[in-house]
Amino acid sequence: MSIHYGHIAQKVFNTPLLYDDRKAEAFLEGLGGRLAGSSVIITNGAGAVDHVGGGNGRPIAGKVGGRIERAYGAAGLLPFDMVQGVAIIPVEGSLVHKGGWLGASSGLTSYQGLQAQIAMAAQSPRVRGVAFEFDSYGGAVNGGFETAAMIARLSKIKPTISILTDFAYSAAYMQASQTRAIVAPKYGGAGSIGVIMIHADMSKKMEQDGVALTIIRAGKKKAVGNPYEALPADLAEQWTAQAEAIRGDFAELVAKGRRGRITKARAMATEADAYDATDALALGLIDAIADPLDAFNAFVAEVNRS
Numbered sequence: 001m002s003i004h005y006g007h008i009a010q011k012v013f014n015t016p017l018l019y020d021d022r023k024a025e026a027f028l029e030g031l032g033g034r035l036a037g038s039s040v041i042i043t044n045g046a047g048a049v050d051h052v053g054g055g056n057g058r059p060i061a062g063k064v065g066g067r068i069e070r071a072y073g074a075a076g077l078l079p080f081d082m083v084q085g086v087a088i089i090p091v092e093g094s095l096v097h098k099g100g101w102l103g104a105s106s107g108l109t110s111y112q113g114l115q116a117q118i119a120m121a122a123q124s125p126r127v128r129g130v131a132f133e134f135d136s137y138g139g140a141v142n143g144g145f146e147t148a149a150m151i152a153r154l155s156k157i158k159p160t161i162s163i164l165t166d167f168a169y170s171a172a173y174m175q176a177s178q179t180r181a182i183v184a185p186k187y188g189g190a191g192s193i194g195v196i197m198i199h200a201d202m203s204k205k206m207e208q209d210g211v212a213l214t215i216i217r218a219g220k221k222k223a224v225g226n227p228y229e230a231l232p233a234d235l236a237e238q239w240t241a242q243a244e245a246i247r248g249d250f251a252e253l254v255a256k257g258r259r260g261r262i263t264k265a266r267a268m269a270t271e272a273d274a275y276d277a278t279d280a281l282a283l284g285l286i287d288a289i290a291d292p293l294d295a296f297n298a299f300v301a302e303v304n305r306s
Contacts, residue, residue, distance in 0.1 A: 018171035095139025111143030138170025194272025
């Protein structure tokens with residue numbers, strides 16, 4: 001495995017992810033064979049989706065210390081588009097914790113960049129409302145809860161809306177649920193309130209290839225869960241418990257953000273299912289079905305009326 005692919009594998013395997021399962025399946029179909037060194041066969045798949053958000057290369061975003069906020073502030077600029085006092089913050093493609101960009105780039109959006117934009121939207125007197133534009137199947141856990149908390153705080157002081165141009169699943173829905181309202185197009189979708197973890201067991205493949213691997217451990221738990229040995233049952237239980245704990249926190253966050261429109265129990269009862277717009281509306285996951293442009297224009301008008 002090359003160093004480049006090894007870096008990717010560290011971000012994907014043996015770590016909890018807030019991805020809709022169809023996006024995870026698409027990743028395995030595309031890169032799974034390269035990571036494993038052989039073909040990957042997926043049985044009983046959910047149906048992979050080929051989904052990449054719009055890429056707009058933007059300046060590097062700072063996290064600790066607020067580098068991007070200070071840089072834009074010193075220049076008297078805001079790091080997002082504005083229409084009549086409404087900031088537009090895109091949440092597109094796969095969501096990652098950190099990245100050398102603000103917003104979306106190469107089909108990715110960093111929580112790091114989103115946090116910078118949210119902070120400046122909250123602080124700027126020029127911003128009277130914020131519209132988040134969603135088209136994402138989710139992404140990483142790390143950074144997701146913190147970003148959602150920032151959106152919740154923003155929603156307490158300024159009008160906010162999530163406008164789904166297509167989908168907001170898993171980590172993306174986590175963020176959308178913290179705005180005051182969510183609008184989806186007729187053939188859009190929302191939900192997937194759950195966690196996914198992937199472990200690659202290459203032990204049989206190596207045995208077939210005549211490769212005997214010896215792992216020298218100083219500490220029984222060192223390298224446990226590696227791809228060259230079968231996953232131990234106790235570790236599988238531990239990871240399942242971790243995933244369930246994150247799912248519980250996710251559902252609780254959704255219930256708080258939706259303010260009574262869906263409870264934690266009902267969110268848990270969805271069992272991480274992904275819903276089309278009609279079912280999402282019936283469940284209380286969204287507030288309306290409308291054309292995204294109409295929804296945005298109505299929001300701008302309402303913000304300026306207020």
